[in-house]
Amino acid sequence: MEYKLQMDTVLVTGASGGIGEAIARCAAAEGCVLVLVARSADKLEALAAELKAAHGVPVRALPFDLGTPGAAAALASALKRRRITVDVLVNNAGVLENAPFVKMPAARHQALIDLNVGALTGLLAALLPGMVARGHGQVLNVASIAAFQPVPMLATYAATKAYVLSLTESLAEELQGTGVTITALCPGITATGMLSGAAEANPALAGLPKFLVGNVEQVAREGWQACRSGQVIVVPGALNLAATVGARAMPKWLLRRLAGAVTRKMSGQAPD
């Protein structure tokens, strides 16, 4: 196969479905070289074959469980062995658990933190120094609108996303003048496998009005464009944006009480 002139190499974690797969499609359409990472080797191989055929770009599937200890360093070593230089890192892989904090075993909290925080930070630590040394690079960290407020029943998940947003904002300033940019994509509720999984635990999510549920292609497109233009925070959707602006403006005690009241209403408990 004849490839187009080589463009940036983009590594997407969690590329086997949902927002990660949609971001990979955006990057392929732009002519970028792709490295696709997730656990499901079959899905990655199928996507790689499809994107190669459709866009004439080199795409490599690299199956990896990023939730295991030392996974980020092991992935970085695998990239080095294959002489792959990453220009754009899309830190998208993430998991969510919808449950009361006390009903979740400690191991489930830890697994969430290991992937959403540990692997994301490990990949930044492994790949950012090279980007800075080359004076060229971009990072897209996938956070959530949950990063802006407390979310009862998603307490650990929301805390991991607050971490991602905070880390991104700090690094955006540290990286000024280096030629490397970093962006936090903060989607609202989006129609992916993650939402279907959460709806099994919380049926109220299955009945959400359509206008509250984001389209995965639209979310990915806005995130990808923000990353390519070096925007620091992007919140797709006018309603989501309004919610995050409101959350930042509101006194913390009021935001907390509101979040609690909404959660109790959605779970059928007596309101305040």
Ligand SMILES: NC(=O)c1ccc[n+]([C@@H]2O[C@H](COP(=O)([O-])OP(=O)(O)OC[C@H]3O[C@@H](n4cnc5c(N)ncnc54)[C@H](OP(=O)(O)O)[C@@H]3O)[C@@H](O)[C@H]2O)c1
């Ligand atoms: N959907 C939403 O409503 C929503 C809203 C805000 C933010 N987000 C964030 O968006 C990101 C993507 O979520 P999504 O909605 O697209 O979810 P999704 O459809 O469930 O996709 C999650 C991706 O992460 C991968 N993954 C999960 N565990 C992994 C592991 N241990 N190692 C490597 N890859 C792993 C999955 O692939 P394998 O199973 O093949 O490993 C899959 O490709 C997450 O960070 C999520 O928190 C989602």
